[in-house]
Amino acid sequence: MLKVEGLSSGYGNLQVLWDVSLGVGRGEVVGVFGPNGAGKTTLLRTVSGLNKPTAGKIYFEGVEITAKSVRERTMLGISYVPEGKRVFPQMTVRENLMLGASTLSDPDKVRKRLEEVYEIFPRLKERMNQYASTLSGGEMQMLTVARGLMANPKLLMLDEPSFGVAPIYVSRIFKLLKELNVEIGLTILLVEQKVREALKLCGRCYILESGRVVLEGEAADLERNDYVREVYLGI
Ligand SMILES: Nc1ncnc2c1ncn2[C@@H]1O[C@H](COP(=O)(O)OP(=O)(O)OP(=O)(O)O)[C@@H](O)[C@H]1O
Numbered sequence: 001m002l003k004v005e006g007l008s009s010g011y012g013n014l015q016v017l018w019d020v021s022l023g024v025g026r027g028e029v030v031g032v033f034g035p036n037g038a039g040k041t042t043l044l045r046t047v048s049g050l051n052k053p054t055a056g057k058i059y060f061e062g063v064e065i066t067a068k069s070v071r072e073r074t075m076l077g078i079s080y081v082p083e084g085k086r087v088f089p090q091m092t093v094r095e096n097l098m099l100g101a102s103t104l105s106d107p108d109k110v111r112k113r114l115e116e117v118y119e120i121f122p123r124l125k126e127r128m129n130q131y132a133s134t135l136s137g138g139e140m141q142m143l144t145v146a147r148g149l150m151a152n153p154k155l156l157m158l159d160e161p162s163f164g165v166a167p168i169y170v171s172r173i174f175k176l177l178k179e180l181n182v183e184i185g186l187t188i189l190l191v192e193q194k195v196r197e198a199l200k201l202c203g204r205c206y207i208l209e210s211g212r213v214v215l216e217g218e219a220a221d222l223e224r225n226d227y228v229r230e231v232y233l234g235i
Pocket residue numbers: 011014016034035036037038039040041042043083
């Protein structure tokens with residue numbers, strides 16, 4: 001579904017990603033792990049179109065999208081949930097969700113999608129008229145994930161969805177991602193620091209260090225890898 005080939009990207013004169021290649025197959029959950037500053041966010045931003053690569057190519061469902069705009073990529077079915085609990089605080093839960101539906105032009109489709117997302121997140125339905133600023137941290141994180149789902153994406157890219165949420169919500173968010181993958185076949189590219197938990201969810205993973213892919217493989221194999229155990233799992 002997604003193929004990234006020899007990607008280099010950065011900010012001005014600062015090169016962050018060096019010749020990164022990775023792939024995500026339809027129905028897969030693929031993890032990207034790495035230390036702070038490794039370039040994980042930059043990778044997702046470049047795939048979503050927010051950062052322009054300096055080299056390399058990006059393909060989505062066999063079509064090259066390297067030069068396409070963020071909007072065009074969203075319309076093709078790529079949804080990006082950025083790091084941090086990025087909600088619009090002065091808007092209600094419902095208004096926040098509606099912003100995620102800009103790819104759906106038909107109001108009936110939007111209403112239907114909203115109901116589907118409320119089914120996944122009953123808590124957000126209860127709170128639909130509440131200002132996003134007054135949600136708990138875990139609820140805000142749910143809202144950012146839910147907003148990413150409003151576009152009914154084919155590929156959901158998430159940047160540390162567990163960041164800053166209580167352990168109980170971390171397991172709920174991972175459980176939910178698993179359900180979305182199994183039940184509706186959603187393809188997921190997940191950036192995470194909580195490697196131990198994320199490995200349970202992912203089929204395959206990449207380890208990114210200093211902007212380079214240093215290891216890749218099946219989650220089960222990485223779990224047994226001495227380097228991964230020592231550096232990422234602390235065992
Ligand atoms: N807007 C920016 N302008 C300049 N440099 C940036 C910008 N955003 C990130 N960087 C730099 O790019 C490098 C990679 O950052 P990135 O956010 O991709 O890392 P990350 O792997 O997501 O880290 P973290 O785990 O801390 O979120 C870092 O050295 C960072 O300082």
